[in-house]
Amino acid sequence: MATISHWQADAPSVASSEALPSRCDVAVVGGGIAGVSVAYWLRQFDPSLDVAIIERATLAHGASGRNAGFLLQGTDADFARTVEERGPDIARRLWQFTQENRDGLIDALSEADISLTTSGSLTVAGDEAEDARLRRAAELLRADGVEVTYLSPDQANKRIGSSGLYGALHVAGGAMLHPVRTVRALVGHSGTRIVEHHAVRSIESTGDRVRLVTSGGTLEAGRIVLALNAYLPRLVPDLADRIRPVRAQMLATAPQPIILTQPVYSHEGYFYICQLPTGEVLLGGARHLHRDAEVGYDDTTTAPLQADLEAYLRRHFSGLAGAEVTRRWSGTMGFSSTGLPLFGEVSGVGKVWWVGGLTGHGMGYGFRMGRTVAAVVLGESDPFDSLFRVD
Numbered sequence: 001m002a003t004i005s006h007w008q009a010d011a012p013s014v015a016s017s018e019a020l021p022s023r024c025d026v027a028v029v030g031g032g033i034a035g036v037s038v039a040y041w042l043r044q045f046d047p048s049l050d051v052a053i054i055e056r057a058t059l060a061h062g063a064s065g066r067n068a069g070f071l072l073q074g075t076d077a078d079f080a081r082t083v084e085e086r087g088p089d090i091a092r093r094l095w096q097f098t099q100e101n102r103d104g105l106i107d108a109l110s111e112a113d114i115s116l117t118t119s120g121s122l123t124v125a126g127d128e129a130e131d132a133r134l135r136r137a138a139e140l141l142r143a144d145g146v147e148v149t150y151l152s153p154d155q156a157n158k159r160i161g162s163s164g165l166y167g168a169l170h171v172a173g174g175a176m177l178h179p180v181r182t183v184r185a186l187v188g189h190s191g192t193r194i195v196e197h198h199a200v201r202s203i204e205s206t207g208d209r210v211r212l213v214t215s216g217g218t219l220e221a222g223r224i225v226l227a228l229n230a231y232l233p234r235l236v237p238d239l240a241d242r243i244r245p246v247r248a249q250m251l252a253t254a255p256q257p258i259i260l261t262q263p264v265y266s267h268e269g270y271f272y273i274c275q276l277p278t279g280e281v282l283l284g285g286a287r288h289l290h291r292d293a294e295v296g297y298d299d300t301t302t303a304p305l306q307a308d309l310e311a312y313l314r315r316h317f318s319g320l321a322g323a324e325v326t327r328r329w330s331g332t333m334g335f336s337s338t339g340l341p342l343f344g345e346v347s348g349v350g351k352v353w354w355v356g357g358l359t360g361h362g363m364g365y366g367f368r369m370g371r372t373v374a375a376v377v378l379g380e381s382d383p384f385d386s387l388f389r390v391d
């Protein structure tokens, strides 16, 4: 059975959609954070462009409306591991990219109500080895001038009212937002057309333009950007070896007395928990305990994984363990072959670009990624394009 996230229920869809136009300059397919960010930046670079976002359901229907709302810096791995695996230069550039993502998004939406919390984020270790890496990450980041603090296990558990967790890294720039409102606000600020309930079925070249065949008619565009994340291989099968669908699940509780004022990412990001100012606790993760089951496109929750989420509460946040669970949901992420977002040109068609593979970190990448992709689509360069571009 299809699920609905806390955010989607909290911000029901509004009638913003237009009829499918017959022509536009650029069609962006997919109304998640990546698609709306590409559209936003296209119009920032050239306000005269007629840009249409084509979405098969409603804006933020996919992972962008089903996540935990964490706006973090760095990749989904801790900084020490990113340095080990990718080298210090790339690790630094990735941090800078996500810092620009955070700052740019907050700046662009400074007037919008996106329930933004900017009290920092905590990455908490689930064991001693992770604790040691977080201590190392703190040293490396401080040396680069990033505002971070390492908390000992005692300090960390005291800070978040938990037990049995190890040390933590507090990143001052970490933030939280309402992802559905964020996606909608970006569209509102971009002045693009929104066409919802139109699934794109195929793409054909017409010579100087490209034709999109949708469930509700056809559209000819000068250029197309496919921002479909996990769904890219369905339209472009050649991308199946670059991007694969991976499911993530969450739950929400009834309002509880406030104990968490920052988003908490623990056990190498395999668990994530936060509390809204209204008291609801949102908890997700446990995917690593169910790797074989948590793949594919099924929008459903499973009893064994949800039981592991509740076991996490009992083990580490006993004060929350009896809280009534009011909602459970799932979302489909697009995991990339490199662990980083990717973009490129669809081979053999011309004028068609794709972006996806935002993994479990798309709110941390998506807005800045939109800028990179929009620049390249318009024939400009971007300082970060070589980090993510595949051709």
Ligand SMILES: Cc1cc2nc3c(=O)[nH]c(=O)nc-3n(C[C@H](O)[C@H](O)[C@H](O)COP(=O)(O)OP(=O)(O)OC[C@H]3O[C@@H](n4cnc5c(N)ncnc54)[C@H](O)[C@@H]3O)c2cc1C
Pocket: 029, 030, 031, 032, 033, 034, 035, 054, 055, 056, 057, 058, 059, 060, 061, 062, 063, 064, 065, 066, 067, 068, 069, 070, 071, 072, 198, 199, 200, 201, 227, 228, 229, 230, 231, 235, 247, 248, 249, 250, 272, 284, 330, 331, 332, 333, 334, 356, 357, 358, 359, 360, 361, 362, 363, 364, 365, 366
């Ligand atoms: C449970 C969960 C928790 C997460 N927590 C976080 C977090 O706290 N912080 C973070 O940074 N990231 C998090 N993520 C990851 C993040 O949500 C994703 O990386 C990000 O939303 C991907 O954005 P996107 O725009 O690329 O893809 P999506 O949001 O999936 O957008 C793709 C869109 O394409 C549409 N579409 C598909 N096929 C078609 C078609 N044929 N025609 C037209 N439209 C189509 C879909 O309906 C969808 O709206 C989480 C993900 C999940 C599932």
